[in-house]
Amino acid sequence: MTYEDIAVAVDDGVAVITIDRPEKANTLRSRTARELLAAFREVREDRSVDAAVLTGAGDRFFCIGGEHEELETLDYSSVMPVIDLYEFIDTMPKPVVAAVNGYAVGGGNVLHVVCDLAVAAPHAVFRQVGPLVGSFDAGYGTWYLEELIGRRRAKEMWFLNKKYSAAEAVAMGLVNEIADGVGAVERAVEIAQDLRRRTQFEHPPVVQERHPIGHLPGEAAFLATLVRDERESIKVRQEAAEAIGDSPDSDAPALLQKLYQSVSQREVKREILDAISDNRTEESALNFLIEIAEREPDRELRKEAIEGLGEKNDSRSLAALEKIANDPAAGRDLQQAAVEAISERPEAEGLPLLKKIARAHPDAEVRREAIESLGEHPGQTSFLVELVRNDSESLDVRREAVEAIAESENSDAVSTLKQLYSALNNRELKQEIIESFEDCADRKAAVDFLLEVAGKDQDREVREQIFSTLGNMNDDRALNALIQLYDSEGNEDVKDDILSALGDSESKAAIIKLMNVAKGDPSIRMRKKAISLLGDSDDPEAIKFLEGLVK
Numbered sequence: 001m002t003y004e005d006i007a008v009a010v011d012d013g014v015a016v017i018t019i020d021r022p023e024k025a026n027t028l029r030s031r032t033a034r035e036l037l038a039a040f041r042e043v044r045e046d047r048s049v050d051a052a053v054l055t056g057a058g059d060r061f062f063c064i065g066g067e068h069e070e071l072e073t074l075d076y077s078s079v080m081p082v083i084d085l086y087e088f089i090d091t092m093p094k095p096v097v098a099a100v101n102g103y104a105v106g107g108g109n110v111l112h113v114v115c116d117l118a119v120a121a122p123h124a125v126f127r128q129v130g131p132l133v134g135s136f137d138a139g140y141g142t143w144y145l146e147e148l149i150g151r152r153r154a155k156e157m158w159f160l161n162k163k164y165s166a167a168e169a170v171a172m173g174l175v176n177e178i179a180d181g182v183g184a185v186e187r188a189v190e191i192a193q194d195l196r197r198r199t200q201f202e203h204p205p206v207v208q209e210r211h212p213i214g215h216l217p218g219e220a221a222f223l224a225t226l227v228r229d230e231r232e233s234i235k236v237r238q239e240a241a242e243a244i245g246d247s248p249d250s251d252a253p254a255l256l257q258k259l260y261q262s263v264s265q266r267e268v269k270r271e272i273l274d275a276i277s278d279n280r281t282e283e284s285a286l287n288f289l290i291e292i293a294e295r296e297p298d299r300e301l302r303k304e305a306i307e308g309l310g311e312k313n314d315s316r317s318l319a320a321l322e323k324i325a326n327d328p329a330a331g332r333d334l335q336q337a338a339v340e341a342i343s344e345r346p347e348a349e350g351l352p353l354l355k356k357i358a359r360a361h362p363d364a365e366v367r368r369e370a371i372e373s374l375g376e377h378p379g380q381t382s383f384l385v386e387l388v389r390n391d392s393e394s395l396d397v398r399r400e401a402v403e404a405i406a407e408s409e410n411s412d413a414v415s416t417l418k419q420l421y422s423a424l425n426n427r428e429l430k431q432e433i434i435e436s437f438e439d440c441a442d443r444k445a446a447v448d449f450l451l452e453v454a455g456k457d458q459d460r461e462v463r464e465q466i467f468s469t470l471g472n473m474n475d476d477r478a479l480n481a482l483i484q485l486y487d488s489e490g491n492e493d494v495k496d497d498i499l500s501a502l503g504d505s506e507s508k509a510a511i512i513k514l515m516n517v518a519k520g521d522p523s524i525r526m527r528k529k530a531i532s533l534l535g536d537s538d539d540p541e542a543i544k545f546l547e548g549l550v551k
Contacts, residue, residue, distance in 0.1 A: 001042065005032040007057070008039050013050045014192040015043045016185065022058035025540055027067040028082070028107055037085045044092055051192035054089075054115055055099035055185050056108075062098075062124065064538065065106025066135075082107060086144065090114040095195050099188035100124045100166075100175060103538060106133075109157075110141030113148055117191060118175040120166040121184040126174060127164065128157045132506055134474055149173050220249040227259050227268065237263075238271040245275025253285050260292075270304050277308030286312060290320045303337045310341025318342070318349055325357060325366065336369040343373035355383060368400040375404025381416055384408075388420055388429070399432045406436035414445040421453070431465040438472050447478045454485065464497040471501030471510065479509045486513070496529055503533030511539050518549070 007018045017039050019026040043052045056062040066082075089096055089111075098112035100120045105127045112118045120126075128145075130137060137158070145154035149172050156162070169175045179187035226232055226240035241259065244252050253276065260272045273292065276285050289312075292305035306324060309317040324330050325338035339357060342350045351374070358370040371387065374380045387393055387401040402420070405413055417440070421433045434453075437446040447470070454466045467485075470478040479502070486498045499517065502510040511534070518530035531549070534542045 001038060003035045003039070005029070006035045006039060008042075010046075010049055012193065013048065013196050014189055015039075015046075015049045015052045016189065017043075017052055017054050018057050019055070019063050020057045022056070022061065024067065025061040025103070025538075026056035026058070026063045026108070027065060028063060028111075029067040030081075033081050033085050037081060037088060040085075040088055040092060040096075044094060049094070050196045051094055052096045053099055053185060053188040053192055054096055054111070055101055055188070058102070059121070059123075060102040061108075062100045062102050062104040063108025063111050064103055065108045065129070086110060086114045086141070090144070095192065097188040097192050097195075098175075099179075099184040100126075101184045103127070105129055105538065106135070107141065110144055112175070113141070113144045117188075119177055119179050119184050119188045119191065120169055120175045122166055122178055122180060124166045124169070124175075124184070125163050126157075126166075126169050127161065129161050129506075130158060132161050132472075132474065220244050220247045220252050220255055223247070224255055224259055227272070228262060230265075234265060234267045237265075237268045241268065241271040241275050245278050257284070257288050260288075266298060266300060269298075269301055273301065273304045273308060277305075277311055286314065286317060290317070293320060293324060299331070299334065302334055306334065306337045306341050310344040313346065318345060318353070321345075322353055325353075326361070328363075332363060332365055335363065335366045339366060339369040339373060343370075343376065347377060351377060351380070358383075358387070364394050364396055367397055371397065371400045371404050375401075375408045378408065378410060381405060381408060381410050381412065385416060385420065389423070395426075395428055398429060402429065402432045402436050403439070406439040411442070414440050414442045414449065418449055427459060427461060430459075430462050434462065434465045434469050438469055443473065443475060447473065447475050450478070451481050454481075460493070460497075463494070464500075467497050467501035468504060469501075471503075471505040474505060474507050476509070479505060479507060483509070483513050486517075492523060492525060495523075495526060499526065499529050499533060503536065506537060506539065508539075511537065511542050515542070515545050518545075 003020075005019070005021055007020045009016045009018075017036065019028075019032060019036070021027060021032065040052065043049050095117070096115040098115035098118040100112050100118055102121065102123065103125045104112055105125075106129050109126055109128055128141070129135075142154050142158050145157060148154075149157075153172055157164075164172070164174070166175070166178045170178060177187075182190075223240040223244050227237050227244070229237070232240075241256070244256055244259075249255075256272050256276050260269055260276070263269060263272070273289070276288060289305045289308050293302055293309055296302045296305065306321065309321055312318075321338045321342050325335050325342065327335070330338075339354070342353050342357075344350070354370045354374050354377075358367055358374060361367045361370065371384065374384065384401045384405050388398050388405070390398070402417070405416055405420075410416075414437070417433050417436060421430060424430060424433075434450065437450055440446040450466055450470055454463065454470070467482060470482050482498055482501055486495055486502075489495050489498065499514070502513055514530045514534050518527050518534060521527050521530070531546070534546055537543075
């Protein structure tokens with residue numbers, strides 16, 4: 001098959017699939033995604049190919065996600081098939097190794113996540129930017145991220161949009177290794193060849209396609225042999241454990257508990273716990289979950305059992321969660337996991353306990369977890385306001401309560417925050433309130449208020465936070481107002497703050513303004529500031545502009 005946006009080369013049983021759009025930072029358009037999908041289908045069907053490597057052309061970009069210009073003109077008949085592409089790579093029976101040779105941003109970051117293994121060049125950068133560009137998670141990338149690096153880290157990547165170096169990516173488990181002394185593609189091919197030598201691919205996993213055998217009476221014992229067999233892939237063993245959980249066999253719960261004790265791999269144990277958690281009628285399953293939640297040496301598995309207790313609807317599981325949440329010996333991470341599980345319980349059970357923890361727990365971090373959880377429940381604004389107004393509370397707890405109000409689904413969140421802003425004298429809390437407007441659902445009301453106080457509050461640090469928040473909101477009115485404020489402002493310190501806010505927004509309008517300042521502002525200081533901010537941007541036009549200045 002002839003491709004336009006990608007290149008495919010096969011050598012010694014390994015297919016190297018390259019996104020070949022370096023002039024577009026290897027962005028994905030509909031054609032790119034469809035060609036990638038077709039190429040991976042060919043790899044799956046080609047018996048002469050045993051493994052694949054996925055990379056991007058050049059040495060600057062792996063892939064920075066979707067091509068936004070195209071997204072503005074797509075209709076439903078030509079929508080980019082990213083979900084199909086991600087799912088195909090994730091479930092393909094032949095291993096795929098990602099060679100991340102530069103920036104992996106947005107959908108491009110997800111693209112390497114769905115591969116089986118990933119190697120990063122030393123200069124690779126990883127980032128999610130959906131909230132910055134007004135994009136929702138169209139490919140369910142956060143689901144894959146959560147499975148790979150954990151819920152907290154996935155939320156951090158999606159909410160905060162920070163850049164992560166290759167070393168940071170390895171530390172958090174986002175990639176497997178850094179290709180030192182050799183190119184990322186070369187190292188990925190070495191790994192693929194190693195996989196070929198140690199594994200045979202003639203027979204695709206029997207459970208990979210969710211074979212209906214798990215739903216037939218009497219087959220749980222057969223599936224148990226797959227779970228125990230360490231020669232099988234982790235994914236096959238996980239699928240077998242899930243199938244046992246779905247089995248109508250009456251001895252399935254007891255069998256799962258025995259399997260948990262007999263296997264050693266954490267990934268398999270986690271799937272077994274998940275299958276046990278899904279059983280809502282077996283008393284022994286509840287007893288087993290409580291025992292694991294309280295005594296299992298592996299803390300990650302204890303968290304999995306705690307999460308399973310949060311899915312139950314009985315008093316014993318709730319009491320077990322309360323015990324863990326209040327037990328200092330359990331450790332902060334397990335206490336926080338218990339609080340999160342309590343928040344999943346029906347409100348009549350969970351809310352009173354969450355409020356009790358939020359008011360009086362000795363660990364501030366655990367209290368913050370409870371406060372965050374309360375913010376996810378409608379109707380808890382008055383309780384959160386009480387915490388914010390309480391001067392005897394720690395600043396961190398009061399900040400968390402502000403953030404919880406902003407992120408709540410209550411229609412009066414903006415008006416509540418406005419009242420708090422006017423009533424409080426604490427600079428840090430006022431800054432927190434300003435920053436929290438980024439998370440408010442009512443964007444218009446939030447922008448109106450920020451524009452109003454931008455001209456009134458004389459505290460330099462508070463005004464700096466106002467400018468920064470307006471820049472981060474990616475709202476046209478907010479950005480236009482920032483640009484007008486810059487043009488009318490005479491104080492260079494304030495102008496410096498406004499430029500920083502424009503640099504944080506990374507919107508097209510902000511980039512254009514920064515280029516104009518860099519090119520023609522009468523102040524040398526402002527021109528230098530704008531150039532520095534453009535240097536931190538990944539925008540292709542900004543990069544081209546700076547290259548022009550150098551020439």
